[in-house]
Amino acid sequence: AQSVTQPDIHITVSEGASLELRCNYSYGATPYLFWYVQSPGQGLQLLLKYFSGDTLVQGIKGFEAEFKRSQSSFNLRKPSVHWSDAAEYFCALNRDDKIIFGKGTRLHILP
């Protein structure tokens, strides 16, 4: 069963516009969730993580994500994107002590 689903393979937004990347998970227990970003030819950098507590999580580079248990979602948001945000974004879940990734969403920024 797919543990993490990112329904959008590609997203294009204009510079300065708001952004929301979708992520849905499937896990029976309390999920530990992550968002990573990968720039071309690079490794993965952690943007933010959710373990417990406040369902709105702040991350680096102006990103935030909201955990919604009722919707099994952990969507990533940014109020105003910059050209440097063009990258691939991965939602991930810690399941049985290993991190399982979604297939990623590639973000394109229009000038």
Place this chain on the structure above:
Amino acid sequence: NAGVMQNPRHLVRRRGQEARLRCSPMKGHSHVYWYRQLPEEGLKFMVYLQKENIIDESGMPKERFSAEFPKEGPSILRIQQVVRGDSAAYFCASSPPTGTRSTEAFFGQGTRLTVV
């Protein structure tokens, strides 16, 4: 504190040769994970190791692939008799020995394997 170090960054092998990919975890980390990334397919979990132990290898192909994390030295992902389909980026990640699910993994820059 150096991050996760992978080498080589790029590796070219002819079909039938062996590929050895190395990963040195962050200082103090005793858990290592290997992932394979193919274009448009995201990162696929391969194996999870602790020092001298394979904890979960459910993502490893049954043949030609092996991994180890010895007591001393880096973790090694070994691919024997490589084929064109093995061409991919291989990422290593490490995490500290807290044993909790809340711990995130820190990733290396990856090794890009090209089989010609």
